[in-house]
Amino acid sequence: MQEFNIKSTSKEIISQLQSKIDSKTKPIGALGMLELIALKIGLIQNTLSPELINPTIIVFAGDHGIASEGVSAYPQEVTHQMVLNFLSGGAAICVFSKQNGINLKIVDAGVNFNFSNTPNLINAKISMGTKNFLNSPAMDKVQCENALSKGALIVKEQGENGCNIIGFGEMGIGNTSSASIIMSILCNISIEKCVGRGTGLDDSSLKRKTQILKQAIKKHIPDVEKGNPLSVLSTFGGFEIAMICGGILQAAELNMIILIDGFIVTSALLVALKINPSVLDYCIFCHKSDEKGHSNVLNNLNIEPLLDLKMRLGEGTGVAIAYPLIKSALNFLNNMASFEDANVTKKTI
Amino acid sequence: MQEFNIKSTSKEIISQLQSKIDSKTKPIGALGMLELIALKIGLIQNTLSPELINPTIIVFAGDHGIASEGVSAYPQEVTHQMVLNFLSGGAAICVFSKQNGINLKIVDAGVNFNFSNTPNLINAKISMGTKNFLNSPAMDKVQCENALSKGALIVKEQGENGCNIIGFGEMGIGNTSSASIIMSILCNISIEKCVGRGTGLDDSSLKRKTQILKQAIKKHIPDVEKGNPLSVLSTFGGFEIAMICGGILQAAELNMIILIDGFIVTSALLVALKINPSVLDYCIFCHKSDEKGHSNVLNNLNIEPLLDLKMRLGEGTGVAIAYPLIKSALNFLNNMASFEDANVTKKTI
Numbered sequence: 050m051q052e053f054n055i056k057s058t059s060k061e062i063i064s065q066l067q068s069k070i071d072s073k074t075k076p077i078g079a080l081g082m083l084e085l086i087a088l089k090i091g092l093i094q095n096t097l098s099p100e101l102i103n104p105t106i107i108v109f110a111g112d113h114g115i116a117s118e119g120v121s122a123y124p125q126e127v128t129h130q131m132v133l134n135f136l137s138g139g140a141a142i143c144v145f146s147k148q149n150g151i152n153l154k155i156v157d158a159g160v161n162f163n164f165s166n167t168p169n170l171i172n173a174k175i176s177m178g179t180k181n182f183l184n185s186p187a188m189d190k191v192q193c194e195n196a197l198s199k200g201a202l203i204v205k206e207q208g209e210n211g212c213n214i215i216g217f218g219e220m221g222i223g224n225t226s227s228a229s230i231i232m233s234i235l236c237n238i239s240i241e242k243c244v245g246r247g248t249g250l251d252d253s254s255l256k257r258k259t260q261i262l263k264q265a266i267k268k269h270i271p272d273v274e275k276g277n278p279l280s281v282l283s284t285f286g287g288f289e290i291a292m293i294c295g296g297i298l299q300a301a302e303l304n305m306i307i308l309i310d311g312f313i314v315t316s317a318l319l320v321a322l323k324i325n326p327s328v329l330d331y332c333i334f335c336h337k338s339d340e341k342g343h344s345n346v347l348n349n350l351n352i353e354p355l356l357d358l359k360m361r362l363g364e365g366t367g368v369a370i371a372y373p374l375i376k377s378a379l380n381f382l383n384n385m386a387s388f389e390d391a392n393v394t395k396k397t398i
Numbered sequence: 399m400q401e402f403n404i405k406s407t408s409k410e411i412i413s414q415l416q417s418k419i420d421s422k423t424k425p426i427g428a429l430g431m432l433e434l435i436a437l438k439i440g441l442i443q444n445t446l447s448p449e450l451i452n453p454t455i456i457v458f459a460g461d462h463g464i465a466s467e468g469v470s471a472y473p474q475e476v477t478h479q480m481v482l483n484f485l486s487g488g489a490a491i492c493v494f495s496k497q498n499g500i501n502l503k504i505v506d507a508g509v510n511f512n513f514s515n516t517p518n519l520i521n522a523k524i525s526m527g528t529k530n531f532l533n534s535p536a537m538d539k540v541q542c543e544n545a546l547s548k549g550a551l552i553v554k555e556q557g558e559n560g561c562n563i564i565g566f567g568e569m570g571i572g573n574t575s576s577a578s579i580i581m582s583i584l585c586n587i588s589i590e591k592c593v594g595r596g597t598g599l600d601d602s603s604l605k606r607k608t609q610i611l612k613q614a615i616k617k618h619i620p621d622v623e624k625g626n627p628l629s630v631l632s633t634f635g636g637f638e639i640a641m642i643c644g645g646i647l648q649a650a651e652l653n654m655i656i657l658i659d660g661f662i663v664t665s666a667l668l669v670a671l672k673i674n675p676s677v678l679d680y681c682i683f684c685h686k687s688d689e690k691g692h693s694n695v696l697n698n699l700n701i702e703p704l705l706d707l708k709m710r711l712g713e714g715t716g717v718a719i720a721y722p723l724i725k726s727a728l729n730f731l732n733n734m735a736s737f738e739d740a741n742v743t744k745k746t747i
Contacts, residue, residue, distance in 0.1 A: 074483055075490055076471070076597040080715075081688060081708030122425070122745045130742040134423055139735025141424055148729050149722065248425040254747055339430060357706065358723075359430030366429075373498065373722035374707075380497050386488025393479040396471045398603055 050279060051198050053298040057327040058092040066091040072387040076396070082355060086333060086378035093306055093331055094213070098383055101306070103212035104151045104372060106365045107203060107296065108135060108142060111158040111289035112178030113223030114187065115265070120226045120258045122249045125178075128222045129162030131364075135220070136169050141362055142218055145369035151216070156203060158196065159288030173199040175288045179227075183265050186272075186284045187227070193283035193291055200292030201299035208303045214375070215300050216308035216335070217317070218365020219289045222248075228316035229342055230262055230285040235278060235319045236349045240266060245312075245341035248361075278323035286320075293317035301328045308368040308375075309354075311338035311361065315346055333375060336360060336367030399628065400547050402647040406676040407441040415440040421736040425745070431704060435682060435727035442655055442680055443562070447732055450655070452561035453500045453721060455714045456552060456645065457484060457491060460507040460638035461527030462572030463536065464614075469575045469607045471598045474527075477571045478511030480713075484569070485518050490711055491567055494718035500565070505552060507545065508637030522548040524637045528576075532614050535621075535633045536576070542632035542640050549641030550648035557652045563724070564649050565657035565684070566666070567714020568638045571597075577665035578691055579611055579634040584627060584668045585698045589615060594661075594690035597710075627672035635669075642666035650677045657717040657724075658703075660687035660710065664695050682724060685709060685716030 070084050071077055078084065090099045110132045116125045134140045135155045138147075146153040156171040157164055161178040164170050175196050179187035188196070207215055225247040233243040244259045265285070274280040282291055294317040300307045301321075309318055309332050321328045334354035337343055339361040347354060355371045388395055419433050420426055427433060439448045459481045465474045483489045484504045487496075495502040505520040506513055510527040513519050524545050528536035537545070556564055574596040582592040593608045614634070623629040631640055643666040649656045650670075658667055658681050670677045683703035686692055688710040696703060704720045737744050 073490070074480065074488060075711050079597070079709060079711040080490065081710070083707060083709070083719075119747065122747050124743055124746050127743055130740065131423065134735055134740040134742060137735070137740070139423060139740045141422070141429065141730055141734055144729045144733045145726055148725060248428070249745060250747070355707065358432060358704065360428065360432070361430070362424050362428040370432075370723060370726045374719060376497060377494055377719045380493045381490055384493045385490055386483055386486070391479065391483040391486070391488045393483060394473055394476055396598060397473050398468065398471050398599070 050194050051201060053302045053325065055298065055301045055325045055327050058330040059095055060092065062095060062097065063092065066097055069097050070382065073381060073385040074388055074391050074393050080381060083374065083378040083381060086375060087382040089333065090306055090379060093304060099379055101214050101376060101379060103210055104214045105154060105207050105212045106142065106146055106151050106216040106218055106368055107154045107156060108218040108220060108365055109156045109158045109289035109292045110160050110220040111287045112161040113221055113227060113287050114179050114181030115183060115226050116223035117181055118183060118261050120261060121222045121247055123222050125161060125222050128220055129160050131220050132157065132160055132170065136167055140364060141366050142364035142369055145366055149369060149372045151369055151372055156292065158292045171203060173203065173292065179287055182285050183261060186269065187286055188283050190283055193279060196288045196291035197295030200295030204296040204299040208305060214306040214308065216310065216365050216368035217293045217296060217314045218310055218368065219293060219313045219363055221287050221289050224287050224290065224313050225340060226258065226262055227285050227287045227290055228313045230266060231281055231316040231319060232342055232346050234281050235323060236346060238345060238349065242345045243342040247340065278320045282320050290317045294320045297321040297328060298324065301331045305331065306333060307331045309334045310365050310367045311336060311363055312340040312343040313363055315343060335371035399543050400550060402651045402674065404647065404650045404674045404676050407679040408444055409441065411444060411446065412441060415446055418446050419731065422730060422734040423737055423740050423742050429730060432723065432727040432730060435724055436731040438682065439655055439728060442653060448728055450563050450725060450728060452559060453563045454503060454556050454561045455491065455495055455500050455565040455567055455717055456503045456505060457567040457569060457714055458505045458507040458638035458641045459509050459569040460636045461510040462570055462576060462636050463528050463530030464532060464575050465572035466530055467532060467610050469610060470571045470596055472571050474510060474571050477569055478509050480569050481506065481509055481519065485516055489713060490715050491713035491718055494715055498718060498721045500718055500721055505641065507641045520552060522552065522641065528636055531634050532610060535618065536635055537632050539632055542628060545637045545640035546644030549644030553645040553648040557654060563655040563657065565659065565714050565717030566642045566645060566663045567659055567717065568642060568662045568712055570636050570638050573636050573639065573662050574689060575607065575611055576634050576636045576639055577662045579615060580630055580665040580668060581691055581695050583630050584672060585695060587694060587698065591694045592691040596689065627669045631669045639666045643669045646670040646677060647673065650680045654680065655682060656680045658683045659714050659716045660685060660712055661689040661692040662712055664692060684720035
């Protein structure tokens with residue numbers, strides 16, 4: 050597998066950054082999480098005056114063999130239909146990215162459709178979808194490594210265009226099933242706490258989904274190499290999840306700010322964190338998904354994301370709507386007056 | 399007191415609005431609270447295609463006699479110093495309003511300072527600050543009614559400029575003390591659950607603040623007319639709180655979207671709700687303040703605000719940074735493709 054040279058961020062300027070934050074005309078700590086974001090980004094960029102350049106969201110789309118088991122409320126064809134919707138600007142992620150000045154890139158990671166006449170789609174297709182992991186591993190090792198590399202390459206290209214803040218989104222009917230199993234194995238949490246309703250399963254379908262995922266884990270667990278995150282990824286993952294994982298690793302190597310969306314993207318991050326835990330220094334968690342497993346995995350990582358709006362749409366929508374908050378964090382750091390500038394008296398008791 | 403003709407919003411188009419929301423290319427309910435905001439604004443404007451025009455935040459500033467008791471971590475002079483900081487663009491609210499395209503108006507509701515050479519400040523000064531309510535009522539009835547009317551007039555002027563969405567902010571050293579007592583009496587919650595650290599009191603100062611507020615309540619409670627919110631407001635309030643209350647009532651009469659900030663603005667809203675509970679139909683709660691009383695009052699009202707970023711700065715900063723989320727709610731409603739538009743297959747199970 051491609052190696053990434055990822056280092057923990059330098060903490061050299063942390064006290065200077067904190068002093069700058071505390072010098073602003075506000076009570077100490079009064080901007081709450083915005084102050085933590087400003088500090089984090091200052092460390093990522095190793096500067097007291099960080100900036101956001103060419104913000105970009107990449108949406109990776111892929112199909113899943115497990116969809117044929119009826120684990121989603123929508124049929125598989127919705128994956129490619131939504132990709133076309135992304136390209137024509139009608140999806141939520143298009144509307145929110147446009148509103149907030151974010152570049153949007155759509156990637157075919159492995160959709161079961163021939164997109165021959167769609168020049169705006171980035172073609173990184175590994176195959177027409179993963180295999181049904183109830184029967185065999187979702188992908189083979191070569192496919193998995195290809196997906197990681199392609200995801201990394203696409204991120205690298207954004208970096209070459211000057212982008213220093215990158216968000217990840219996804220589309221793939223069936224992909225909460227993959228994410229649930231990845232989470233269950235990598236975090237050692239029972240599958241029941243990782244499975245949710247996805248796009249809207251009712252009680253009986255949710256029960257069925259849980260049974261199917263249990264069965265799949267039972268089948269493969271003897272073959273999954275313990276402690277090998279890539280083995281878990283290739284057995285149960287999706288091509289979009291693998292590409293996001295490779296993209297995250299590449300972004301961390303390039304000192305980019307990494308914006309984490311909901312449940313699926315977090316599952317890709319879990320794999321990346323097992324490969325190199327320093328990746329976490331570069332991540333901002335944009336929202337808590339209403340998909341049940343997401344709260345549990347965030348608790349496991351001890352993370353409080355920026356937003357909790359009961360959203361569960363994927364596509365990177367949590368990233369797109371949280372982005373103005375990240376801008377606010379840097380705007381206060383760069384543009385607010387200090388007590389000294391504004392001749393405001395400091396705290397007296 | 400000035401009468402306001404405030405009606406509950408018409409629910410005539412509620413099912414049409416919900417159908418429009420549900421027709422968008424996303425699982426039912428997948429945009430969570432953004433869907434509730436879209437629905438609420440559709441009802442306020444009684445249209446399937448609502449819009450936001452000339453968004454404006456008005457920051458009302460006033461001084462408080464109770465500040466002389468040492469209930470704040472900052473001295474009283476910080477109120478006028480911060481007003482000057484607002485006018486010169488260095489405060490957090492200036493930075494965030496500018497970022498998000500929001501007009502910002504600053505009002506002298508009753509600051510203990512002579513702002514003679516500041517043309518951009520709206521002069522609505524009632525007096526050089528309220529009286530210390532440990533000794534006498536903060537204001538008399540005429541002052542209170544004047545403040546309500548002036549707040550209403552300033553909002554009316556924004557409406558005449560086409561503004562249909564208005565947020566309220568405040569500045570006033572000592573005003574968490576006023577807000578705590580208003581909340582305690584109007585919500586019938588013990589003062590201990592309403593008092594917090596304000597701009598950053600330590601444990602012993604917090605204890606002292608609580609004792610002072612208890613003493614003030616004990617002194618005035620025989621004279622405060624039970625069930626008369628204006629009596630509570632004039633006895634314990636601030637001029638900025640009274641003007642916000644008048645502004646909220648006027649905004650509801652004018653069918654404007656009302657953006658509620660943190661603890662102080664919520665205390666002004668409590669008074670307005672006692673005057674006319676239909677005001678709530680027009681309110682969007684932008685954030686949960688880290689000031690302790692705010693969680694308790696929001697629970698009392700059964701409200702979940704958009705943001706919970708542990709901020710406690712006031713000034714309307716919660717409104718300013720939440721505004722892009724409100725834009726997102728209308729953008730998805732107005733600009734996303736429907737399943738039909740995009741030829742996407744609907745849910746099958």
